[in-house]
Amino acid sequence: MAATPWLAFVCLASSAAIVLQARAQPDSKGFISIDCGLPGETGYVNDTTKLSYATDAGFIDAGTNHNISAEYITPSLVRSWYNVRSFPSPAGTRNCYTLRSIERGLKYLIRARFKYGNYDGLDRPPVFHLYVGVNFWTAVNVTRPDEAMLMEVIVVVPDDYVQVCLVNTGAGTPFISGIDLRPLKRTLYPQAIASQGLVLHARINFGPTDVSGIVKYPDDPHDRVWMPWANAADWAVISTTKKVQNIEHDLFDVPTAVMQTAIRSPNIWQGIEFLWDAVPQPNDASPGYIAIMHFSELQQLPSGAVREFYVNLNGKSWFSSGFRPDYLYTSATYISIPSRHSRYDVTINATANSTLPPIISAAEVYSVIPTTTLATDSQDVYAIMAIKAKYQVKKNWMGDPCVPENMSWDRLTCGYAIASPPRISTIDLSGNQLNGSIPSGLLKRIQDGSLSLRYGNNPNLCTSRSSCQPATTKRNGKLAIYISVPVALVVALILAMVLLFCFLKRRQHGSMNNSVKPQNETRRDAYGDSSLRLESRWFTYKELEIMTNNFQRVLGRGGFGYVYDDFLDDGTRVAVKLRSHSSNQGVKEFLAEAQILTRIHHKNLVSIIGYCNDGEYMALVYEYMSEGTLQEHIAEATVTEGVYLGDRDSELHLNLLKDWSTYTRDATRF
Template identity: 35%
Template sequence: MFVECRGTYAWSSKVCLIFLQVFALTISMEESVALASDGVFGNSESVINRKPARRKLDDIAGSINIDCGLPEDCKYIDAETGLQYTSDASFIRSGINKNISSKFSSTTLHKSLTNVRSFPQGKRNCYTLRPPEGHGTMYLIRASFMYGNYDELNQVPQFDLYIGVNMWDSVKLDNASHLVMKEILHAPSDDDIYVCLVNIGYGEPFISSLEVRHFHDSSYKTESGSLALYRRLDAGSTTNEIVRFKDDAYDRIWFPYNLPDCESLNTTVPIDSHAETEYKLPSKVMTTAIRPMNSSASLDFDFDIGDSTLEFYVYMHFAELEGLQENQTRNFSITLNGNPWGEANIVPKYLHSRTVNNKQPVRGSKLKFSIYKTLNSSLPPILNAMEIYMVKGLLQAPTCQEDVNGISRIKSFYLVEKNWQGDPCAPVQPWDGLTCSNNGYESPRIISLKLSSSGLRGTISPSLLNLTALQFLDLSNNSLTGELPEFLSRLSFLTALNVTGNKLSGSVPPDLIARSEKGSLSLSVANNPDLCPSAQCKENKNSVGPIVAAVVSSLVIIFLALVIIWSLKRRKKATKSLVRSPEETWSLKMENQRFRYLEIVSITNDFQTVLGTGGFGTVYHGCMLNGTQVAIKMLSQSSKQGMKEFRNEARLLMRVHHRNLASLVGYCHEGTNMGLIYEYMAGGNLQNYLSGADISTSPLSWIERLQIAVDAAQGLEYMHCGCKPPIIHRDVKTANILLSEKLQAKIADFGFSRFFSIESETHATTAVVGTIGYIDPEYYISNRLTEKSDVYSFGIVLLELITGKPAIIKDEDNIHIVQWVRSFVERGDIGSIVDPRLQGNLNTNSVWRVLETAMACLPPISIQRVTMSHVVMQLKECLEEEKAHDQTRRMEEQATKSSNLIDLYSLDLELEMGPEAR
């Protein structure tokens, strides 16, 4: 969330003054305690040595309040609030302190905004926060930014803000006096929370203040990810003041909000005075509300989102403020974009708050809410307060924890002076001297560590053993002493070790020498005067040793021979009992996911609802006991080919897991009854959307099509690049791209999929399978299957997304879509290619780029086609370009109707504070 403080508008000065007064008014401490050296309220020793007891929900004494840029060892208590701020010196090791220009200072400006910490060095700089509650709990994290021309350049910078390794938001300021605040609800998986500022080439990042508040774990929940504040509104405010702590126990900031054609109502009696509620809503907010002036009208308001791919959680808060007579009732319902939302019949309680929210995230280019009274209601609807949060998906995995532990110990062991902050491998770039592997699907691993000429002293740290994926280690030109440890030979992936120019002694471990002689390890040990590089350096301290070794070796050989003879005899007898059918093999591996046939009958309600049929059998809709919907593919007993596909799909799905591949929930194998249970994709398949077969669905927008293309491409890229050995799908088509209710795309139907069992294998000779129109022509002619066969099929999918036409266009004399498109491309006629249902609501440049990407997938010779990695990269760039275009178009539309909008405070997405009236 951000708040504008501009001096160019008549109303801005008043708003600024209100906000800055409230900013300085926030929190007073009931119990004064000394601030720990790490900036956390409470005794520093207790914070370091033990996890503190759980606090009361309204006790924010464990909060972190950082004045960024305050000199080291400084702290102060605000004279008006008692809120204690501390320097950020103990939270970050980089950056410089600066004061804003005196031109922007004033007596009403909160002290934390008068100075900043700036970061002229490094691509990324990270704060490390460790709140006393530890991981697994929800925190409200707020970062504030006011430029104030601190560098006297009068050039407002722009930069990115990250929470851990994932993007939080971009920081954009309009002018030097513009105050920007970003707020997020985040539950970290580790005790440390990293807040990182990333330089994107538009000026040096800076920050004014950073605050952390503990939150009730169960109040705000998501399926995954964190919640960034989009709107928080105090409806019907009579004072036009911002409300926060102590009125709000969680220090949420509430902004006043009113609508035209509505009137305010209020009460002086406190709300929830005798009850503890889950959301702990401030009484000052809940004692006011709005209602339509026309008692028969509804409360209508829009939020113009623009980007239909964004997801939101909405919380509406209600409390009855009027003592109703016996003949009076207030009942109402809510719709979102014309569909029922929340609870069906809402009856607010007198002087008691009630929250209505959506259990699943919602999305759309515009969120249109209507609160209307029901038929049995005599009074109009009301709204006391509302919150909207944007889902921030945490898709990027942090560095492998074992690697983090190892490199952190190495940092402490050697007192490394480098700018090692935040996660070792992300975001943007790894720590100086580190190289990380990152395929986008798994946690990054540290594969190279270069600490050459870093002033290292002491022995070689055993914490290097934690870096189990390490391939290159350079410790050269330091002052390391002691022996070259044997444990380095246990780093099985190590291919280069350089310890030249140190003070090591003793001899090189034999295993390292052996690997060096075989050529699997590049070993550099020169310029260590007391280190012997030969395997013959060790003294022979026991002359009996070689004789004993020879005798023992002979006995071992005799013993092994007897064991082998006995094993061969036993193996013949046991052969039959050890041979298992493929079904038995995968059944054993999936025992924890096995369902009985009677359970399948119950889940499908006796196979009542059919979702589809194929050569393998029929797919049924089912609902498990916990409410989870599933799709169950039952094998037809008469299907010979289906049995083969069934086994193949089961074996494949046991080993591949990706967010863009349909996942396996379990299986059934009971006699002749065999079935696979998958996650249910409520949106059906992409073919139905594009063909218009499902009349209940609206046409996909261009941004939605691009997002689907990116999702599907990432699934295929994972199969080709993220799996070892790689997997070829062999039947990529729109019918095999399933969509969730939120239009997330997943590749499905792996019955024809094929592993490349040998890593060096470039192709496989196999019978042609697939669907007419999508089959790679080279594969069809030569039976030579490669990853590029999937690329060709995906090119057809892209053409279908652009045109809305099938692979074989029947109303054009069964012409293939490639031929049909090519005829228009040669004339440069993009308008005739694009699906007319898009109605011109797209960026032509974006369409051309996707079309070019599709055509790059479709050369008849496979070697001329691009890879799926290239396709993913191109499509992501197109998606970002289209989002930017859509944002510009939306802003232009907003400008044309600005006279009808309500002038309120600007928040996170540069949109108006409140929704527009309808």
Template identity: 35%
Template sequence: MKLFQGCLPILILFGLVLTSVLVHAQDDQSGFISIDCGIVERSTYTDNVTKINYVSDADFIDSGEIHNILSIYNSFDVDTQITTLRSFPQNTRNCYTLKPTQGKGNRYLIRARFMYGDYDFKGQLPEFDVYLGPDYWDTIRFNSSSKPTNREIIHVLSSDYIHVCLVNTGRGTPFISAIELRLLAGDMYKESTEFGSLYLFSRVNFGTAFTTVRYEADKYDRLWSPLLWPNSTYLYTLDKVYTSLSANDPPEEVMSSAITPEYPNASININWSPHNSTDKFFMYMHFADIEILKRNQLREFNIYLNGNYWIGPFSPFNHSTVTTYSTEPETVAPTYTLTINKTKNSTLPPIINALELYTLKQFPQKQTDDQDAAVLWSIKSTYKLNTKNWQGDPCTPPEFVWEGIGCNYNDTELPRIVSLNLSSRGLNGGIDPGVANLTMIHTLDLSNNNLTGTVPNFLSELNFLKVLVLKGNDFVGPIPAGLQAKVDKGSLSLSFDDESTSDPASSCDKNTCKNKKGNKIIVPVTASVAFLFLILISFIAVWMIKKQNEHGLDIRKKQYTYSEVQSITDNFSVVLGRGGFGTVYHGIIGDTQVAVKMLSGSSLQGDKEFQAEIYLLLDIHHKNLISLVGYCNDESHKGIIYEFMANGNLASHLSENSSFLNWEERLQIVCDAAHGLEYMHHGCKPPIVHRDIKGTNILLNESFQAKLADFGLSKAFPTEGGTHISTAVAGTPGYLDPEYYTSNRLTEKSDVYSFGVLLLVVITGHSAITKNENDIIHISRLVNLKLAEGDINNIVDPKLQGNFDINSAWKAVELAMACVAHTPSIRPTMNGVVMELNDCLVAERARRENKAKKLTGLMSLNLESAYDPTPI
């Protein structure tokens, strides 16, 4: 504990000077941000009581609905700011973003205010969480519709941005009435905040039953609540009470009142119980003797906390403030009793004027690098992006990372933006110059927008940039020499107009780079040349097929008779596996191995699924989708002939007695699978949903390249309109999207859920569903329970024996949990999944090569299908 005892003569000497300074300071709200939530956009007003200037919240958030509390709750003593509010029936998380002028490193009082007032006419008090940036602040609960509640914290900013986020926990619609930010003096609460942030438990003005004291009396707008303590005598003075040079001191209006025991020999006893059993308290006690003592009188006391000596003896100054406070957190206890006893020499009972109690609150998560965050806010403003989840911090917490954003998380550094996908977002104008400040970015996709002008040279100055996708825009002029040089060296993959400049001759000319949409001159001979070119290509294709057949490689997508299939499989002598469709046999056509899947009579899949898979495989081609060789469609015998996959399916390699897959191999396999699924979602017209993503449907060739298989349940979306299709539920228990299961609404996010379960299975080595005597536990629940322990080694498959990059493992787990989010809208797209998994793979490969564990500049992966899902 520490005692502030101002010297009375000095205080009197400087009294007039300090008073003059404070008078001018009262009008200074330069360190204030005062937001009235729910008032009309761009409106402002000055509060009649406090003289604080309030503004609308519309410039700080772009979601929510505005409401008023019911008139029956709007009495004369209700603050104007809490008569309106903004509610958030949409989105799981909604965030206000504030950027105070003074920036990071400063100490602020941050206050959020809430009053229900039955604004929604439901009469049901909601409960929801409030976050400060990426970290949990508190849960908001209400005792009454007519009683407001505040949450206040003293916090040192580590970022230029402050995010106040409301999170729906399924117990009512979140809302907020006001947000108030107050810059504190540099030395206020300094020693306490070195331990963390200070969560306000109570701030009491003893000895008065009048209204709360705040600004203008307190220039920092702290709220001092009036309290008449039982068994106490109320003291008050009209004389001036001086404050010390410490900014911690309460205002004069607070120090002008006090309490003392009703009986002269009694003690002052103040009791409280913590909200949580682990709460650590800081105390600030303020004293000023506001009685005029006679020569033979003495007021002297000791202070005890839970019976333990705390400080003393000391005497408060006459009409001058003395503050004593905790210099470290007090000992944790189930209850607290603060006792103030007069000493043997004291002729007067003890006194206390005001008390502040704070609990220590830690906010451990780091916010995104300010420069990176500023670029994202600039992009959002410049292009007027209306993206639901572009709220709060771009990278943290990981489960709410912005759509299209890839981040690098490092325990010793701030999260950095390493990939940005703004494809098909309707961007207009030039490329935002702020992109030049994304100094760690390795992947940038701006394809399929309406961007114009020249390709800026600053892109060539991004040292870690490996993939740049600019196709589908209206750029003109030459490619910057710096970019072209990187392309020529092979350090940059540059795509433009559906082509990749990794081969300069196949893409933009070095002198001009006009998009096809920008070419307005159409010469008739162009069509003739194009027609002749197509004929030439057709002849070449026919010739190549004939040459292939001449060499005995009769691998054609043709219909085979049942007798031919018998010959191919040596009369079905070698079984590769069995599934719901039927049995898979090994076969040989010419010198090439194949796999033949024959439909059994008892199969759950029938002719409809058989036909669906044949037609789908005839139309789509990608290096990570199984290739069709042929099919058999005799009346009583139906089969599909695929390319042979020497290493079977992924599930067999994750079983207990399987061959071992290391962390890099697991990541590469799920990357491959993600590429294939991404092509189905984003590269096919119309998009296709697989509907049965699981380990047994991911096959591995001789080099362990993964390919998706079993498309009998796949569904194509209509070509025009619609975000989902209604269809009977199909899939595998444990992998089935709960939202699809309950609503029959099939979307691409249904596949994302299944892929998330698959990713958890690959990470943990557990099955999707674990059964025991008392319960059936889904893998997402199991992982969620282990996440609370904070140890990645308790989550990752123990067979790996800790031999993996920790950052990539955490990132993979966070990605998987995002994929299995209950709300489909907050799950990532497969584009996003591919980018995140590529980052994981880069990190793991860097570890294995004993290089720096960074996700940028380590190696050049082929990310083409992440941004241009073209058949390969």
């Protein structure tokens, strides 16, 4: 019996897809701001913050748009709360937004926004789960239609994209109002590491005179939201108009607008106290918490006056000695190791040496989540995403292909090994009337025996560049293809071809009449040069423009020109080095660099994948270096390892290494 069709195909113009992807890019600050459910493809600029908000059309391909009920739209309500995107059946259990073109290994603050507003007319706010990538983030429990909820997490992102996923738990239809992504410096929030994320419980600004005033961007350049907290009946408020500066190598970078206010106890004998209760989560009944307290002395103390205090958690001191805040400088005390209690009671009390009551300017409280779950191998993800994009899959294929295992994609079989990323072992494309060709990345996996691909009952699917008639083999009543060409044989054949080419080239003094051309090469480049064609692919400028989304993401710049991030049609990530018209390197230097790199191969040199020599445009396409350049590693070592060469010597050494490091694949190997 033929398999049930499972792919929904929508024929879209490629130019439209490129426009959507270009709009789904971070802005110049690295910010991504999404207004979920906003109709159309055109975003807007917030009048107050001047931040650009995009529609979610370029980030997700499931769900439906809705406006919240008119009774919940007030004059003070910000525009980004007006609408939602919801995911009713049959949208699937998991629906994910994919935020691309971010920096692998960097720390990000991700905020999800929710306002039910009775958008569906049912007056039944739902409960559902939120994931960041493959790791559980939090449960979303909306209790009132008018409630506006902000969920924040700080995580180290392991790849160059991150997904925010809504998971249906059977307690109502998941929905979302907006998503914000903000990059953080690597040194901020040292408690957030690769294996542990921080989920915001509360972020409080103590003592503002305007209790409705919320500190956020642009007062906080990281766009954290600081909620005001003051009670004149219990606490005295002190403030200053002077700038409060961050100390060198500050770990939290609290904005001066927050640190300019504080509360103090009415007298020296009375302390400051606040508390919170632990919130059980579906995957952790007793989550661990950390707290960060921010202090600054806002008054110029007279001679002999002392403000010194202890910070205690549930009756135990955080540190043995008293703490004295510095005048107009930020300082903090914090917990590094999460503690687990049902209730947390923080008290700040004056020491015996103090002549003044204690103060506090701000506090942050976070629960911790493990981020140790391994996502599917990134190369497998790129390849399967290429298939999804190629065939415009709209259902079931959302989030990570293999993880969590109970949410793995339909028609995929994954292999799970201890301490290694899951790998896709079988893809079943049978019975879908597919057209076109199989991505080359999958063909490579088939050839090396690491993947089996089933694509029976797809008579128009090309299985090679020369034929669109699939060669099939019967097995267990289904059509399956298992191609197992020994890798050593392939390498030997390629090597023999290269040696033969070099021999003929010497014998014929450069004649290329009998040379083997790459499979995709049917044209001569603009300068008539064919010496690059043995090993590299020839691209037109238009192809590079499409693949890079009109050269949106810049990786770096050198004497030749800018280097751009790019993905081939099989999902392989590459770097495109495009010659600038103002570059002092011309055609001769371009050809020399390309010819050298096509002939020299070493484990510590990047491979050249292709080139463009199209009229006035010249470019080189390299494999992507995920570990950065040798120059970056040496520059980092001068700081992290205490190596000091002096300003001129450091500059000289790095400049000497700059050109060489352009071509190193993995600087950590040296």
